[in-house]
Structures are given as C-alpha cells and as structure tokens.
Amino acid sequence: ASPPSGDASPPSGDASPPSGDDQAMGARQKLxxxxxxxxxxxxxxxxxxxxxxxxxxxLGTKGKGxxxxxxxxxxxxxxxxxxxxxxxxxxxxxxxxxxDLNRIAKNIEAGRSPDFVGxxxxxxxxxxxxxTEEELHEAFSEKGEVGDVSIIKDNETGRSRxxxxxxxxxxxxxxxxxxxxxxxxxxxxxxVRPPNN
Numbered sequence: 001a002s003p004p005s006g007d008a009s010p011p012s013g014d015a016s017p018p019s020g021d022d023q024a025m026g027a028r029q030k031l032x033x034x035x036x037x038x039x040x041x042x043x044x045x046x047x048x049x050x051x052x053x054x055x056x057x058x059l060g061t062k063g064k065g066x067x068x069x070x071x072x073x074x075x076x077x078x079x080x081x082x083x084x085x086x087x088x089x090x091x092x093x094x095x096x097x098x099x100d101l102n103r104i105a106k107n108i109e110a111g112r113s114p115d116f117v118g119x120x121x122x123x124x125x126x127x128x129x130x131x132t133e134e135e136l137h138e139a140f141s142e143k144g145e146v147g148d149v150s151i152i153k154d155n156e157t158g159r160s161r162x163x164x165x166x167x168x169x170x171x172x173x174x175x176x177x178x179x180x181x182x183x184x185x186x187x188x189x190x191x192v193r194p195p196n197n
Contacts, residue, residue, distance in 0.1 A: 041084040047075035048114035056081040073114040118147030118167040120174020125163040128186035144173025
C-alpha cells in the first residue's frame, strides 16, 4: 500500500501576500518526482488522509515549522519539522486516485467526514492476482456507490494475496453488492461475503 499524495500548501485564506518561504515551498513541492528526487519524508492530512511529500526545509527556517493546507479537503494544520513521517523501504507516494478525490468531495458536500468510506464492508475472495483496485471499483459500482477498495498484498513481495475488502456507502448498496457473489472478474468467479470481524 502506498500513501496517497497531493499538494500541501500554505493556507490560501491569508490576506497578506505569500512570503518567499511560502512560494519556495510550493514551487519545490511541484517538482518532487518530476525534476527533483522524491523525498523520503511526508505529511498526512488528519482530515482526509491525503499524503504530501515534504522535507524539513520545505517548512521554513524560522520557528519549529509552519501552517500547511491540504489541497484536497482544505484542512489546515501546524506541521512541525521534527514530526514528518518517514517513507518505509518498498513504499512510494502515488497520485491520489480519482475515485478517492470524488468520494472526498461528495463527503464534504454532504457534510460528512472527508474520510467516510461507507457502512457495508465485504470480503472479496478468489481474485485473479492481476486484478486491480480500479477494476473491482468498476465491478462493484454497478451495484451502488463504492467507498473503498483495498486489495490485500504480501508485505514482502507486494503481490496480491488474492483477496480484497470493498466498502459500499450504504447498507442498501451493500445488499446489492452481495449479488456479485459468483460473478466473473478477470476470468475468476469471485466470492463476496461479509468480513469475519
């Protein structure tokens, strides 16, 4: 699993013009992974869980850190230089999936917590090792609104373990999703059932 990524920036609601540090931070962040090596440190929005590549230098040289703002849900927080997360070996920051961006936007519009993924969670087994989360999302979205899809992968190899968890927004969508038990996805008849917990 890779932490999702996006852009963290100084808060946009400030009436004063951005300082040189603010402009430098935003400019540097847009270059990460393009013309500048991706750093091994990041921050995560506490509201929607979007992750952003940041280095201690991005947080300025004065004080202990700075305020940053999530470009996904507009949540802002004070980020201390000494409280950055380290990216573990074998993991990378990837672009935030479009499905997740849409889900967060709908949640905010409906007055729900941005990280709400739904109420009906299912175990989905007998998956092809090649199936992607996007393919499962597409299959389950035929039955209702999908909040989350998570294919479980081996910690050492990163290869799919042949099962996933899918969360549907409502109980009604969850009941409809049960109809996919035995359906064919990537040449395999999948198993759909409530999780053990």
